[in-house]
Structures are given as C-alpha cells and as structure tokens.
Amino acid sequence: MQKYTVNKEAARAVAIALAAAMICLAALSPFIVTAIVSRASRQVVVIDAGHGGDDAGVRGVLTGVKESDLNLSVSKLLGECFEGCGFEVVYTRRSDVMHSFDGVTGNKKRADMFRRGEMINKAKPRAVISVHMNFYELRSRRGAQAFFKASSPSSRQFADFVQDGLNELNMANGGRTYSALSAEKYLLSCSPYPTVIVECGFLSNPDDEKNLLDPAYQITLARTIFQATLNFFNCAQSA
Ligand SMILES: [Zn+2]
Missing domain, CATH: 1.20.5 (Single alpha-helices involved in coiled-coils or other helix-helix interfaces)
Structure with missing residues (x-):
C-alpha cells in the first residue's frame, strides 16, 4: 500500500x-x-588586422609608423563598412595585442597565428580579409596587392575582385596595376573559407606611406576592399 x-x-x-x-x-x-x-x-566576415603587440610588422621609411597600427586603423574602417550594411564582423584583434594559445609556449608569433586561425574557424565566415602593409628593398615599388592560396579557387576569385578594386585605387594615385598573387601563408591555409591578404601599400615607398597615413585615403581603401568583397559575394551567389 x-x-x-x-x-x-x-x-x-x-x-x-x-x-x-x-x-x-x-x-x-x-x-x-x-x-x-x-x-x-547571418553574414559573417572576419577581419584580421595583421601583427600587433610585440610584433609591429614593418615600419614606414618616412615616419617610422608601425605596420600593426596602420593595419588596425584600416581594419576598423573596413569593419564599419560591413557593419553598416548589416554584416556581423569578427575581428581577430581590436587593440595592439598578440594572442596566446593553449599548448604553444616559447613562440609568441606562432601562438598568435594559431589563435587567429581558431577564431576564423569558429566564426565560419563567408570571407576572411587580412590587412597588412608591404615593404620592399626597391623603394620605387608601390601600390596595393591581394594574395590568395593557390589551391583555393574561391580565394583566387575573391582576390581577383579585390585586386581589380585595388588597381583602380593604385592608378588613381600614380601607381601601377598588379595581378592577384598566390602565396604560402598560414592565414591563407588555416581555414576552408575564401581568404585574401591585402597588402595595402609599401611602407618602403614614401608616397605610399604618406597616403596610408592619410585618414581620407584609409577610408577610400576600406571602401574599395568592401565593395570588392560585395562584388565577390554577388558573383558567388549568382553562379
Ligand atoms: Zn604584415
């Protein structure tokens, strides 16, 4: 009972x-x-401001400006373009920092890159844009270039769109045109998503450095990359 x-x-x-x-x-x-x-x-884009913290990247020949600082400025402007159109933007950094990564000690650069790769793969973005500034021993070399991973057709197509936009900017500023180039870089191969590295100009060239320090030029550069990314998305959608 x-x-x-x-x-x-x-x-x-x-x-x-x-x-x-x-x-x-x-x-x-x-x-x-x-x-x-x-x-x-949702439409997610990852924006990767190259370098940061102890890793300043290259420096301008005129002013000594740090590549990492310019990368961050352009990345934030680029992010604002996407956010203004309703995209979700994941930034690999928003301040002057290097990341750590569990299990990687003694090699800060490696740890930083692994963490960026982890952030990209977690975000599952439609595109990844890594922002850098170039440097070359020949001071006359100037202009912006886009790089992609050779074995990724979508990254190649993305880089072609970005390079088309950059070429217009290059020509409007007394520079030259380039073709998008393949490169072997960790960031280009750490995820399956369309990825470009944009080398926004040469800090070894005084004219490029002057432009890259100009806030108005940075905005034009960001809008150029943004528009090229939309062109890539439209093309991929209609294919
Ligand atoms: Zn760099």
Whole structure:
C-alpha cells in the first residue's frame, strides 16, 4: 500500500515535471527557431588586422609608423563598412595585442597565428580579409596587392575582385596595376573559407606611406576592399 502510494506520488511528480518541461519548451521554441533562422541567414566576415603587440610588422621609411597600427586603423574602417550594411564582423584583434594559445609556449608569433586561425574557424565566415602593409628593398615599388592560396579557387576569385578594386585605387594615385598573387601563408591555409591578404601599400615607398597615413585615403581603401568583397559575394551567389 505504501509502495503503491509512493509510486503514485512519483508518477504524479513525473507528470508535473513533464508538463512543466512542455510549457517551458513551448515558451522557448519561438526563440530557438528565431536563433536557428538568424544563424542560418547571418553574414559573417572576419577581419584580421595583421601583427600587433610585440610584433609591429614593418615600419614606414618616412615616419617610422608601425605596420600593426596602420593595419588596425584600416581594419576598423573596413569593419564599419560591413557593419553598416548589416554584416556581423569578427575581428581577430581590436587593440595592439598578440594572442596566446593553449599548448604553444616559447613562440609568441606562432601562438598568435594559431589563435587567429581558431577564431576564423569558429566564426565560419563567408570571407576572411587580412590587412597588412608591404615593404620592399626597391623603394620605387608601390601600390596595393591581394594574395590568395593557390589551391583555393574561391580565394583566387575573391582576390581577383579585390585586386581589380585595388588597381583602380593604385592608378588613381600614380601607381601601377598588379595581378592577384598566390602565396604560402598560414592565414591563407588555416581555414576552408575564401581568404585574401591585402597588402595595402609599401611602407618602403614614401608616397605610399604618406597616403596610408592619410585618414581620407584609409577610408577610400576600406571602401574599395568592401565593395570588392560585395562584388565577390554577388558573383558567388549568382553562379
Ligand atoms: Zn604584415
């Protein structure tokens, strides 16, 4: 009898718990559905400001400006272009830092790059744009260039669109045109997503350095890369 009573009470408790769970699920389901839908339709772009922290990259021949600082300025302007159009932007850094990575000690650059790769793969973006400044022993070399991984057709196509935009900018500023070039870089091969490295100009060239330090030029550069990325997305969508 007592046993029966216990079972009856237990069954009642289970029934109440089930009813409560169903009510909770019913209340939650619209949010779950919304979350799934918005996740499916979100447009994520990763913007990677090259270098940072102890790794300043190259420096301008005129002013000694750090590549890492210019990379960050252009990356933030580029991010604003995407955010203004409703994209979700994941920045690999938003300040002057190097990242650490679990299990990698004694090689700060390697740890920093691994962390960036991890962020990219977690974000599952439509595109990855890594922003850098170039340097070359020949001071006359100038202009912006796009780089891609040779074995990635989507990255090659993306880089071609970006290079087309950069060539217009190069020509409008007394520079020259380039073809997008393949390169072997960790950031180009650490994820399956279309990725370009944009070398925005040569800090070994005084004219390029002057331009790259000019906030108005940085905005034009960011808009150029942004528009080229939209062109790439439109082309990929209609293919
Ligand atoms: Zn660099």
